[in-house]
Amino acid sequence: MLINPSSPHSDDGWLARNIVDPSLKISEPIVLETKQLHVYYGDNEAIHEADLKFLEHQISALIGPSGSGKSTFLRSLNRMNDGVARVTGEILYRGVDVNRSEIDVYEMRRRIGMVFQRPNPFPKSIYDNITFALKRRGITDKQTLDEAVETSLKQAALWDEVKDQLKKSALALSGGQQQRLCIARALAVKPDILLLDEPASALDPVSTSKLEETLLQLKNDYTIIIVTHNMQQAARISDYTAFFNMGWALEYDETSQIFTSPQVQLTNNYVAGDFG
Ligand SMILES: Nc1ncnc2c1ncn2[C@@H]1O[C@H](COP(=O)(O)OP(=O)(O)OP(=O)(O)O)[C@@H](O)[C@H]1O
Secondary structure, three states, X not given: OEEOOOOOOXXXXXXXXXXXXXXXXXXXXXXXXXXXXXXXXXXXXXXXXXXXXXXXXXXXXXXXXXXXXXXXXXXXXXXXXXXXXXXXXXXXXXXXXXXXXXXXXXXXHHHEXXXXXXXXXXXXXXXXXXXXXXXXXXXXXXXXXXXXXXXXXXXXXXXXXXXXXXXXXXXXXXXXXXXXXXXHHHHHOOOOEEEEEOOOOOOOHHHHHHHHHHHHHHOOOOEEEEEOOOXXXXXXXXXXXXXXXXXXXXXXXXXXXXXXXXXXXXXXXXXXXXXX
16 A cells, blocks of 8 residues: 655565555545654654545554654654654644644543553552543543443443443553553553554453454544554454654555565564564
8 A cells, every 4th residue: 555665675576566555445434644754863764755545434453563663653642752852744633633733632542542561550440440530531430430431341341341340440450451451551541543553462361362453443433553563463453554664664555465465574574584
């Protein structure tokens, strides 16, 4: 779908010359789009000119070797890198650049929520974890809060496991349950997009599989962008996959295409397990 024409790998003879404009193939609305995105840590340019489009109610996976810039890219999308990295170019959320100075960052992050690599529930009850952000937004009606807890725990496929122990400490849950609680917490404020940075890396295979099922359910209502080291996971759950290498978003296409006939040799080598 998209090959970065200015990457240093563009001339390796493996690239198709007829670069396809992603807009020709897509039917779903674009929810989030980066244009000419560069991200710098001091003098180190960690992301070089990334132009990616993320489609509504699709799961997009970001894959690539360690240090290739996946997390940097992801964290830039809702400005989690503010104060840490310098960003140039545009990040358009439904057409509005999230880096504009007048953007309400708190509200933007409500719409573009994030779940981190390690489950990080607050040291509070399950119920309080979910209602925390709602109360901060001034919602105090018990019935509204109760409904939000039930709905988001159901969406995160955790309700049946915890419905009788909502006052229990979140820290007493298993790692997999904690991660689904963090997803429920992110969902409680009704986001539009969920960014997930290797959410299964600390989980066992059973919890990972449960998390993947949850994400597949969630894509009916949310747009999901997930960083993963696990290529089987990307292949199992994502609709689109972007391959990052050395800060370049080298290739971006339908996941089946990336895993069966990528157009860039490095993508092919990576998905074949030759490096990374
Ligand atoms: N906070 C930071 N300060 C300075 N440099 C950073 C920071 N975070 C990341 N980098 C650098 O940016 C580059 C990209 O790192 P990043 O963590 O985005 O890659 P990644 O593909 O997510 O790696 P991994 O798969 O290991 O998590 C690396 O060179 C890394 O050292």
